[in-house]
Amino acid sequence: MTADADQTTPGRRTVLRLAAALGATTAVGLFAVDRFASPDGTPPRAPAAASPTASPPAGPAAGPAPGAVPAAVPDGVAVPGAAGPQAAAGQAGAAGYRLQPMTAYTPPRFRRALPPVRVRPFLQVAPAGRTMVLTFDDGPDPRYTPAILDTLRRHRVRAMFFLCGEMADAHPDLVRRAAAEGHVLGNHSWSHPLIPSLRPSRIRGELGRTSEVVERLTGAAPLWYRAPFGAWNKHSFEIGAELGMEPLAWTVDTLDWTEPGADAIVGRVRAGAAPGVVVLSHDAGGDRSGTVAALDRYLPELLDSGYRLTVPRR
Numbered sequence: 001m002t003a004d005a006d007q008t009t010p011g012r013r014t015v016l017r018l019a020a021a022l023g024a025t026t027a028v029g030l031f032a033v034d035r036f037a038s039p040d041g042t043p044p045r046a047p048a049a050a051s052p053t054a055s056p057p058a059g060p061a062a063g064p065a066p067g068a069v070p071a072a073v074p075d076g077v078a079v080p081g082a083a084g085p086q087a088a089a090g091q092a093g094a095a096g097y098r099l100q101p102m103t104a105y106t107p108p109r110f111r112r113a114l115p116p117v118r119v120r121p122f123l124q125v126a127p128a129g130r131t132m133v134l135t136f137d138d139g140p141d142p143r144y145t146p147a148i149l150d151t152l153r154r155h156r157v158r159a160m161f162f163l164c165g166e167m168a169d170a171h172p173d174l175v176r177r178a179a180a181e182g183h184v185l186g187n188h189s190w191s192h193p194l195i196p197s198l199r200p201s202r203i204r205g206e207l208g209r210t211s212e213v214v215e216r217l218t219g220a221a222p223l224w225y226r227a228p229f230g231a232w233n234k235h236s237f238e239i240g241a242e243l244g245m246e247p248l249a250w251t252v253d254t255l256d257w258t259e260p261g262a263d264a265i266v267g268r269v270r271a272g273a274a275p276g277v278v279v280l281s282h283d284a285g286g287d288r289s290g291t292v293a294a295l296d297r298y299l300p301e302l303l304d305s306g307y308r309l310t311v312p313r314r
């Protein structure tokens with residue numbers, strides 16, 4: 001799914017190198033600006049819907065102005081355990097309005113305002129205390145996802161899984177398990193294409209189909225999405241918002257897709273650990289045994305040093 005060592009055609013390699021560069025630019029280039037303030041100097045904006053159960057009626061006018069720049073996930077973060085399967089409860093409202101015409105009647109208390117159309121993804125969460133977010137992309141994969149879920153469960157930690165629709169469709173039990181254990185399921189497209197190379201109708205298909213399969217399996221459509229390779233474009237921001245999703249990138253790339261071994265992955269997490277950091281790893285798309293082994297080492301270390309591993313709240 002990601003830039004695998006086994007994907008060896010020259011054209012594919014070129015695309016993947018480009019995509020990796022795009023991803024690096026997203027993470028590094030925007031980080032210094034976004035970490036403290038929006039480029040125009042205004043503080044980060046709060047989302048329109050402060051509470052999933054008390055949202056105003058959906059509509060473009062309900063959200064921040066188009067082009068609002070996210071700095072950190074504005075709602076802060078949810079405390080693990082306190083919210084439990086709150087993600088599912090909160091998302092039930094999203095399912096109510098998703099893709100319905102504005103004229104359809106839905107009791108306002110069950111509606112969630114559509115998020116604004118962003119111009120760049122979130123790179124971190126609000127650093128309230130020593131919080132960090134672990135994210136796993138491209139799965140689920142029966143070879144690696146169960147072990148990752150086991151480790152997270154052993155430490156009572158919730159994480160985010162950015163699922164590929166075709167993987168979710170092929171491994172529905174893993175999707176259901178991740179949701180049942182309180183993890184947040186995000187949309188990572190259906191087939192992991194390079195989004196900017198696609199027509200808008202294809203982007204809509206990639207994201208829409210994936211949201212549908214997640215909703216069918218768990219009862220709740222994703223509230224977050226992440227572009228494959230971190231390669232976003234304007235259409236993806238527009239379509240993601242139409243589908244009720246906020247874009248989340250990452251702060252620290254473990255580069256586990258290069259299969260560097262567990263030591264290197266642990267080292268990158270240690271070096272990058274800081275309040276508000278979002279960590280990128282992969283539970284599919286290649287040999288992820290290093291990712292699995294690394295998590296088992298760095299997770300207890302982070303917890304011992306006072307970090308709270310959590311998931312963003314919307």
Ligand SMILES: [Zn+2]
Nearest residue numbers: 002137138228
């Ligand atoms: Zn990916």
